[in-house]
Amino acid sequence: MSPLELHTRALELAAGVIGTVQPEQLVLPTPCSGWDLRRLLEHMVGQQRGFAAAARGAAPDPALFRDVPVHGDPAGAFRRSAEELTAAFTSASAGAAEPRLRLPEIRDGEPFRLRHAIGFQLLDTLVHTWDVAAALGVPAGTAAAVDRDEPLAAALLDAAGLVPAGPADRAPGRAFRERHEAADGAGPFDRALALLGRDPAWAPPAR
Template sequence: MNAAGLPGLPGLPEPLELRELLELHARSLESAARLVDTVQPEQLVLATPCAGWTLRELLAHAVGQHRGFAAAARGAGPDLALFAAVPVGNDPAGPFRRSAAELAAAFAEAAADGGRRLRLPEIRADGTFPLRLAVGFHLLDTLVHSWDVAAALGVGAGVAAAVDGEPRLAAALLAVAERVPAGPADRVPGSAFRERLEPGAAGPFHRALALLGRDPAWALPAR
């Protein structure tokens, strides 16, 4: 997630405590892993809502993000290489689950250590972020990329319905999505998110997608 300009981000709304946020994040990672478990090798070439990325490339990116955030939670410096995509071959489920477990453990360790601040060079080249906010960033990535995967597989509605069915989870997602910078310089071609879309009367998850420039109605191109 590239969100330059976030130093003034006020963070997630209270009273969502770090403990609860970590629980929401861990459960979201597990839900994402169960979805990735279903991916078949022949589906890895499918297009995704992430323009230009196949399902294989999206999952390689997600595994790289897991590892990068885990390294940051354990005190790594501002090294972009730590966030690089990790090849997943024809069996993405294993790398995804292992890296997700590593990340959940790293976040829990950081919380037990007093909630250290994290260096996240993909978001801002210098400075640090509170653990609570870093978890919020990755929660957004987890949920949105879960939808990306599900949409590629033709089951995106299930992810949206599951999140909307948990008001606290949906509120946390929207809180972060609403604060991702949306100025002209922030949503240029090649950036993580596109220009905001009109959400209409959609539920919380689809509103979050629209805020990030994702079309909730995205579907695989007809063959």
Template structure:
């Protein structure tokens, strides 16, 4: 199983969650650094476009992930940007040239596989953010943990994630915890996060 195949599976797992988002839910809070569900989805779509541009040989452009509208069709915007990213990575894969992303490793070039692995991690963790905001993260977790190669790629990327001032503090996790919960805690997420009671 190639890393690009696993990356594609991470995108499909995330898309299955985003497919369930209803327009009225876009105002919900998420576990992601105070972002609303709308802002989180805009971030995800923008990150797809940013990495697709990098894979196509463009220089890093943080503007690609700012203000990407998703309000009309969140699932469509996500799937369209994911398809563009998948095509760009497939075209770049034979050369495996390093990729530059503005907010990772101070914008320095990253080895191709490392950049893809970090995006896989970002995709699955943010998919959990979306699922948690919707109150249904268990299905995503079960789907990922039922795919051993995908879990292995997730854990490897989490261990390889660059640390910096923007990184959240590692959280303790209660045992027994599965690999997805351990990954969330490693990235500073609370695996027990839930919407505040109304």
């Protein structure tokens, strides 16, 4: 199965979770420190638009990845940016030679093969979908859905293993925390979370 097909599966899973978000839930805390659900969804939409620009050959400009307001329609904003991203990845995949994308947030814009860039975006999509589900109090469903899909779970683990893990890469304020050991018997999704420094048992703080 191609990276693009797996990426499409990830987007479909994300759209299903985001489609359940109600406007009053946009203020909920998320596993992303300091971000409420609105900010997380705006980040996801911005990342999709940024990856789309990179697939079209844009220079590694952080402004292209900036958050995009979702207003009161997070599902619609996500769907539109997902369609833009899928179209850009599909077009980039159609050439005879595999293009290289430059991503400002990964190794200072070092060029990556298209398949690796799609893998990174797949990871971003799935992990942030779990973040959304965790904010809503239902993270187990997302993890289980990925674990049941062996090709998708393998792609997620591969991408998580490629994320830089040096001290500077996992410093405070960076996207991911230091790696830690997954619990005995952990499934693929929880192992990926461990590689990224996420806590599978995260729950919103008590009010």
